[in-house]
Amino acid sequence: MTVVEKLQEWKTLWLARKWMKSNARFLPAWHIYVGITERLFERFEKGAFPPVIAGKYGLDAELLAKWVDAGVAVGHLKRSKDGRVHAKREMLEYIEGGRHSSVGALIREMMELHMPTLLQYPRLLEGRQRLDFHAETHGPTVAETSSLLEKLAFPKIAGWLREHSARSVLDIGCGHAGYLIRLGRRFRDLRLLGIETNEAVAKEAIRKARAEALPNLELMHADIEQWSGPSAPVDLILMNNILHYFEPGRRRQLLRKARRLLSDNGSIALVTPLYLAPGGQPFSAAFNSFMAAHNNLHPFPTERELAAYAEEEGYAVDTVSPIIREGSWYFVGLTKQE
Ligand SMILES: C[S@@+](CC[C@H](N)C(=O)[O-])C[C@H]1O[C@@H](n2cnc3c(N)ncnc32)[C@H](O)[C@@H]1O
Structure with missing residues (x-):
């Protein structure tokens, strides 16, 4: 490998790392979206063991465990020494109809309406097409x-x-x-x-x-x-x-x-x-x-x-x-x- 190639490899790695760090903000948004949609923050309001919640609400235990790990990593959930998981208070306030005006609707709008549209941009650009906005679905x-x-x-x-x-x-x-x-x-x-x-x-x-x-x-x-x-x-x-x-x-x-x-x-x-x-x-x-x-x-x-x-x-x-x-x-x- 030449010096130039080695430098190029370092540069590639550095750019990827920089991108991952700045893009990590997507993770909390995804985490809140899942938590709000499946009412998971409420399930963990008073502290609970993830397998118990999975069993009680018929959820996939492995996916729930991963969602919990992600939530602890980004600071939305806390895990006690005994393994019980608690939702942080501000997560409960994000829920629609919560104690303060909610960001739940904003997250839903971004994840269900804006992101899917923006992900279709390459197809729309190439096909010179447009989507239809479904007011009946998204109006409220x-x-x-x-x-x-x-x-x-x-x-x-x-x-x-x-x-x-x-x-x-x-x-x-x-x-x-x-x-x-x-x-x-x-x-x-x-x-x-x-x-x-x-x-x-x-x-x-x-x-x-x-x-x-x-x-x-x-x-x-x-x-x-x-x-x-x-x-x-x-x-x-x-x-x-x-x-x-x-x-x-x-x-x-x-x-x-x-x-x-x-x-x-x-x-x-x-x-x-x-x-x-x-x-x-x-x-x-x-x-x-x-x-x-x-x-x-x-x-x-x-x-x-x-x-x-x-x-x-x-x-x-x-x-x-x-x-x-x-x-x-x-x-x-x-x-x-x-
Ligand atoms: C983004 S919402 C804003 C609602 C409110 N004005 C506000 O600022 O909170 C825009 C609303 O305008 C309504 N709207 C759009 N076109 C309309 C039209 N031609 N006649 C009456 N309402 C219309 C939509 O159905 C939608 O509920």
């Missing part, structure tokens, strides 16, 4: 993950609403109606209307709204593109996390339709990722790679593209302010022009 998860932004985005929406003295709000693609419910709790006299095209998501929104008993909140299962509009113009339209459902031509139509539904001093508030926005380049690039791989989803616009649609359709861009910079999520406020 996507609505749930979007709602995790509410806590941070809501103060900006509430501030905008006050500033513009809005008395009525229409939320297009309202998901589980989280923004409308928060608005209804805070501003008792607002007239609130939500429209949602996914039936399962709309049903869940109606269930949540009923539990709040807000007298001025109305929810509808309908498609904004088919819908004739509310009985009277509204002062504020929300369009949160919906632009990827509309290709650019239809985004303009959506803004045009919104303009017709708005009162004279009306405005639009959007919570949306902006492609390649400062600080959020990697996240928004991954997001848009995912969107572009589908026939029925469309990449998010850059700030400049969104401003161009808005200005062409008769709005002024008043505010663009970050909600989560590293996620490229922004609050955008548009006001209707004469």
Whole structure:
């Protein structure tokens, strides 16, 4: 072996090791996904022996033992001296419906929706094909993950609403109606209307709204593109996390339709990722790679593209302010022009 070949071998090894170290982050994500899907963290909440859990729940004992070893290695599980295994408290909090708002839905969305799509990229690139996004299967998860932004985005929406003295709000693609419910709790006299095209998501929104008993909140299962509009113009339209459902031509139509539904001093508030926005380049690039791989989803616009649609359709861009910079999520406020 020549010196050059030896050096090349060391370099190959060094690159592989460096890659393995940085890529090891996949392991915790996989581990949590399995734990959440099979409710394993709950099984180990109070401490248990893996073979006992395998027997009790009819699981493959060898695979469970390996999952437990991986969990101990990445710090999700603890093993006592007697061999009993305990789930760490934060793992239990990750479970959907857990004590804090959950990351379970985020993990599920990444592993069941984003990763499988991104793994098909070579096939899609070569075949010049696109996938279909199955809204019936993934709609509820996507609505749930979007709602995790509410806590941070809501103060900006509430501030905008006050500033513009809005008395009525229409939320297009309202998901589980989280923004409308928060608005209804805070501003008792607002007239609130939500429209949602996914039936399962709309049903869940109606269930949540009923539990709040807000007298001025109305929810509808309908498609904004088919819908004739509310009985009277509204002062504020929300369009949160919906632009990827509309290709650019239809985004303009959506803004045009919104303009017709708005009162004279009306405005639009959007919570949306902006492609390649400062600080959020990697996240928004991954997001848009995912969107572009589908026939029925469309990449998010850059700030400049969104401003161009808005200005062409008769709005002024008043505010663009970050909600989560590293996620490229922004609050955008548009006001209707004469
Ligand atoms: C990602 S979710 C966001 C939900 C909510 N706006 C939020 O930010 O938490 C987008 C929602 O828009 C709905 N949607 C998409 N196209 C629509 C249309 N044409 N009319 C009404 N709703 C639509 C989807 O079904 C989905 O539930």
